[in-house]
Amino acid sequence: MGPFWSFIQFYPEVFLAIICFFGISIFRLIRQSQKSNLPLNWPVVRMLPFLVVNRHCIHDKVVDLLREAGCTFRIFGPWLLDMNFLVTCDPATVNHCLNTHFEKYPKGREFAEMFDILGDGLLVADSDSWEYQRRVATSIFGARAFRSFAISTIARKVGTVLLPYLDHMAKHSSEVELEDVFMRLSLDVSYSMVFAADLDCLSVSSPMPVFGRATKEAEEAMLFRHIVPSRLWKLLRWLNVGTEKKLADAKVVVNQFIYEEIAKRNAHGSNGSQADLLSMYMKVGLDPSMSEQHKTQFLRDTAAGFILAGKDLIAVTLTWFFYMMCKHPNVEARILEELKDLKSSTWPGGFSVFECDELRSAIYLQAALLETLRLFPATPFEEKEAHVDDILPNGTKVTKGTRVIFSLYAMGRIKGIWGKDCMEFRPERWVSKSGRLRHEPSYKFLSFNSGPRSCIGKDLSLSNMKITAASIIHNFKVELVDDHAVMPQSSVILHTQNGMMVRLKRRVGA
Numbered sequence: 205m206g207p208f209w210s211f212i213q214f215y216p217e218v219f220l221a222i223i224c225f226f227g228i229s230i231f232r233l234i235r236q237s238q239k240s241n242l243p244l245n246w247p248v249v250r251m252l253p254f255l256v257v258n259r260h261c262i263h264d265k266v267v268d269l270l271r272e273a274g275c276t277f278r279i280f281g282p283w284l285l286d287m288n289f290l291v292t293c294d295p296a297t298v299n300h301c302l303n304t305h306f307e308k309y310p311k312g313r314e315f316a317e318m319f320d321i322l323g324d325g326l327l328v329a330d331s332d333s334w335e336y337q338r339r340v341a342t343s344i345f346g347a348r349a350f351r352s353f354a355i356s357t358i359a360r361k362v363g364t365v366l367l368p369y370l371d372h373m374a375k376h377s378s379e380v381e382l383e384d385v386f387m388r389l390s391l392d393v394s395y396s397m398v399f400a401a402d403l404d405c406l407s408v409s410s411p412m413p414v415f416g417r418a419t420k421e422a423e424e425a426m427l428f429r430h431i432v433p434s435r436l437w438k439l440l441r442w443l444n445v446g447t448e449k450k451l452a453d454a455k456v457v458v459n460q461f462i463y464e465e466i467a468k469r470n471a472h473g474s475n476g477s478q479a480d481l482l483s484m485y486m487k488v489g490l491d492p493s494m495s496e497q498h499k500t501q502f503l504r505d506t507a508a509g510f511i512l513a514g515k516d517l518i519a520v521t522l523t524w525f526f527y528m529m530c531k532h533p534n535v536e537a538r539i540l541e542e543l544k545d546l547k548s549s550t551w552p553g554g555f556s557v558f559e560c561d562e563l564r565s566a567i568y569l570q571a572a573l574l575e576t577l578r579l580f581p582a583t584p585f586e587e588k589e590a591h592v593d594d595i596l597p598n599g600t601k602v603t604k605g606t607r608v609i610f611s612l613y614a615m616g617r618i619k620g621i622w623g624k625d626c627m628e629f630r631p632e633r634w635v636s637k638s639g640r641l642r643h644e645p646s647y648k649f650l651s652f653n654s655g656p657r658s659c660i661g662k663d664l665s666l667s668n669m670k671i672t673a674a675s676i677i678h679n680f681k682v683e684l685v686d687d688h689a690v691m692p693q694s695s696v697i698l699h700t701q702n703g704m705m706v707r708l709k710r711r712v713g714a
């Protein structure tokens with residue numbers, strides 16, 4: 205007989221007491237969990253069950269949790285796994301971490317390692333390297349030549365690729381997965397903007413090009429890195445198996461494409477008037493202390509960053525925007541009315557594509573896009589790491605190394621921040637009495653980040669989305685396929701869980 209059975213035989217009352225203690229504790233924890241949205245702190249595994257059980261609807265669960273907890277809550281991961289973090293949607297905390305005490309909350313090495321496909325680029329850099337890269341990027345994004353190249357690229361892609369593709373689908377009465385269409389279009393646009401070369405991702409006859417497949421696999425692997433303990437994905441990376449192998453393969457493809465584009469430019473030079481991003485970076489004259497190898501690496505990291513930075517964010521925002529149009533036909537009708545008197549250019553096939561400058565007066569369209577981003581922020585959460593011990597405005601203590609997660613998704617859904625109607629889609633909230641766009645502080649509307657690390661592509665993205673959305677709405681009626689549920693995916697980017705299936709009809713007279 206083993207020692208366990210001997211113990212039960214000799215001390216049955218002690219054994220019974222232990223069983224009762226655990227039984228009552230578990231019963232109390234379960235009762236408590238039924239009354240509250242706050243996760244239970246179990247022995248050993250701590251709050252991991254909350255994350256696992258709610259993994260398919262984690263964004264909405266975090267909203268409930270933060271509503272009950274008063275906007276800030278500390279999540280404890282299993283013992284020894286270093287998964288503890290603080291989650292918040294409190295604008296004062298956001299302002300503290302991203303603006304007033306910005307230097308205390310860098311991205312951190314863990315973040316850079318998770319996104320190692322971006323090398324040492326602007327999106328992952330900290331301190332001096334970030335400052336230098338931000339300066340160069342700001343000057344390029346502010347250059348008229350780059351902006352006008354970027355805008356004309358968007359209009360060309362919408363006129364020659366997107367609208368003919370949608371028209372083909374409309375003529376064949378085919379169901380279309382709209383998010384996939386936007387993902388392909390966005391990759392096409394980003395690649396052209398960075399290299400002035402066409403990938404042709406959105407074609408009726410050809411499959412997704414190899415570069416597109418590689419970026420998709422890389423993104424899936426980076427998502428996996430976010431949801432498992434870092435020790436696990438590092439082990440898989442070391443063994444080169446699973447998603448880590450796919451990521452390693454994807455990196456080889458991405459590098460091959462980018463280095464080839466850089467080599468072509470080095471061999472043929474770019475003419476002085478070329479204004480794609482690579483040409484602009486080559487023209488700007490990088491830090492003379494950099495070696496040739498370092499410069500090539502810098503250009504590679506920059507190109508990878510700009511291709512990956514915004515493309516999915518634009519694609520998912522457009523998807524949620526059209527979902528809102530399907531659900532709120534009155535808003536769509538008002539946008540159509542607003543577009544009626546605006547100038548557009550006509551492309552082969554008779555498609556109208558709106559001009560960026562004309563769309564400046566389309567206030568309601570922009571309000572509807574901002575309202576979409578409020579309820580469906582393309583990055584549902586953001587993450588920083590405390591560089592030193594700190595105290596947040598609400599008195600919460602933060603120790604060095606704590607990961608702070610800002611839930612942008614929750615921020616748009618809290619009454620105390622946006623009012624009683626916070627769950628309603630109401631573009632009017634963005635329009636002032638005088639008919640202008642209402643300004644909201646970025647630490648309240650965090651979709652493009654706040655403070656020194658605000659999104660550099662904000663204006664360009666809004667122009668892109670306005671041109672694309674206006675041109676689709678004017679030319680086509682988009683209808684959701686019956687019974688197709690559209691829900692957010694639990695992901696680092698707010699994709700839809702099962703895509704968005706629609707049917708299209710060409711508008712009469714368009």
Ligand code: HEM
Pocket residue numbers: 326327328338341510513514515517518521582583586587650651652653656657658659660661662664665
């Ligand atoms: C709907 C579209 C977009 C949204 C919602 C968006 C949102 C954001 C957010 C939230 C950040 C902060 C990320 C962080 O610190 O972790 C960011 C940073 C950044 N975004 Fe965007 N973005 C969009 C499109 C773009 C585009 C199209 C580009 C470039 C072509 C771009 C370039 C950047 C860059 C370079 C940064 C890093 C800035 C820095 O760290 O100093 N973004 N963006």
